[in-house]
Amino acid sequence: MTNDDNNDPNFSPDREESPDTGVLLKSRPRTQKPAMYKVIILNDDYTPMEFVVHVLEKFFNKNRQEATDIMMHVHRKGVGICGIYTYEIAETKVTQVMDFARANEQPLQCTMEKE
Numbered sequence: 684m685t686n687d688d689n690n691d692p693n694f695s696p697d698r699e700e701s702p703d704t705g706v707l708l709k710s711r712p713r714t715q716k717p718a719m720y721k722v723i724i725l726n727d728d729y730t731p732m733e734f735v736v737h738v739l740e741k742f743f744n745k746n747r748q749e750a751t752d753i754m755m756h757v758h759r760k761g762v763g764i765c766g767i768y769t770y771e772i773a774e775t776k777v778t779q780v781m782d783f784a785r786a787n788e789q790p791l792q793c794t795m796e797k798e
């Protein structure tokens with residue numbers, strides 16, 4: 684295979700040894716996994732359980748059982764993970780949940796933290 688018809692997305696000419704000069708360029712990682720962020724909800728004494736279950740179904744694609752399990756975990760432990768996403772998706776989820784909670788006059792808090 685020549686350098687011109689390489690279809691490997693991980694291919695980088697920087698990693699190749701030159702057959703002409705014998706110079707070995709310093710190898711480097713060629714792909715980076717994106718940083719991932721946990722979207723977290725916090726417990727409070729006021730937001731109804733059913734509202735939290737609804738949020739988990741609506742914004743985090745959980746089924747009723749999964750949503751109930753996460754909600755009860757947060758209710759008991761104080762904090763819980765709704766999902767893990769790339770930065771922009773996580774940020775969007777946090778904004779959606781905070782806007783929805785505010786619109787419904789609920790104090791539910793949602794935040795994100797790097798994994």
Ligand code: TYC
Nearest residue numbers: 725726727730731732757758
């Ligand atoms: N603790 C709330 C109640 O007893 C329920 C609740 C659960 C609130 C999870 C927020 O993130 C939360 N009504």
